[in-house]
Every structure is written in C-alpha cells, then in structure tokens.
Amino acid sequence: MLLAVLISNSEGNILVERFYGVLAEERLHWRSFLVKLGSDNLKGAKNEELFIASHKSVSIVYTVLGDVCIYVVGKDEYDELALAEVVFVITSTVKDVCGGKPPTERMFLDKYGRVCLCLDEIVWKGILENTDKDRIKRLIRLKPPTEF
Incomplete structure (x- = not known):
C-alpha cells in the first residue's frame, strides 16, 4: 500500500500531501522526516x-x-x-501540466488544482490507479471516459 505522497518546495514547505492509512498523530513525524531527508540529500x-x-x-x-x-x-x-514507477508517473504528469518542463514553484502553485486532480487519478486510496498520461489527462477533464 502507498502510505504517502508529498510534494514540497526546495525550502521544505509542504505544497501537497496525501496520506493513506497513516494515523493523524504519525503524519507530523512523516512530514518532518521526509523534508529532513530531502534537505540532506x-x-x-x-x-x-x-x-x-x-x-x-x-x-x-x-x-x-x-x-x-x-x-x-x-x-x-x-x-x-514500484515506488519508482509511481514517481515516474507523477513527475511526467506534473511536467505535462506545467507545460512540458520542470516547474518553478510559482508555476506549480499556479497549476495547483490540476496537479491535485492528477494526483487523485494516479493514486486512489493508497493504490496506484492510473499510469497512462493520456488517460489521466482525459480523466481530469471531469468527463466520463469513452473507452474501457
């Protein structure tokens, strides 16, 4: 099961977080641990x-x-x-939402709503749901899919 997907800026401020099956009292630990891990490496x-x-x-x-x-x-x-595949799908989708290039923090925040919709289509209740970029694009338009 996926436990968490977090996106932060380079200073360690959390921009987006999704926890799945993690108790509320453990979330602070995970936030601080992951940000420290990133700042160190x-x-x-x-x-x-x-x-x-x-x-x-x-x-x-x-x-x-x-x-x-x-x-x-x-x-x-x-x-x-498996987590590397999840990261690959997230990075390629975020790049796609932000115009095909790695985002600046401002660009990321400008596209915040679309990024959140994409994350919700990629991971659902702790399970990798969609990996196809084109399918994710169709799903975030909030129209029912035409093909199964």
Whole structure:
C-alpha cells in the first residue's frame, strides 16, 4: 500500500500531501522526516534523479523536479521498484501540466488544482490507479471516459 505522497518546495514547505492509512498523530513525524531527508540529500541533485531510503520497514523514493521535491512512501508490495514507477508517473504528469518542463514553484502553485486532480487519478486510496498520461489527462477533464 502507498502510505504517502508529498510534494514540497526546495525550502521544505509542504505544497501537497496525501496520506493513506497513516494515523493523524504519525503524519507530523512523516512530514518532518521526509523534508529532513530531502534537505540532506537533494542539494545539487539532477532533475528526476531517484533517491531511495528505508525507514520503519517502509520504502521511500524521492526526487527533485524543478523547484519541487516529490516523496513517495510505500510498504508491502510497493517496494522501491514500484515506488519508482509511481514517481515516474507523477513527475511526467506534473511536467505535462506545467507545460512540458520542470516547474518553478510559482508555476506549480499556479497549476495547483490540476496537479491535485492528477494526483487523485494516479493514486486512489493508497493504490496506484492510473499510469497512462493520456488517460489521466482525459480523466481530469471531469468527463466520463469513452473507452474501457
């Protein structure tokens, strides 16, 4: 199960967070842990370069994309390889929403609503739902899909 998807800016401020099955009292721990992990390791990292960590028997894959950092936390069947796929789908979709290039923080915040819709289509209740960029684009138009 995916436990969390967090997107922060380079200073460590959380821009978007989605927790699945994580108790409210544990969320603060995860926020601070992930931001500290990113601040320690993402300085000077290339866009979309994947980093892997493990904490409390869960896997974490994170990366930097433009001015934002993306963290994905999973356990059980969501090992590092599966989380890398989730990160790939999120980064490619965010780039697509932001005009095909890595976003600045301002551009990301300007497209905040569309990014949130995309995240909700990619991950549903802690399970990777959609990986096809074109399908995600169709789904966020809030029209029913025409093909199954």
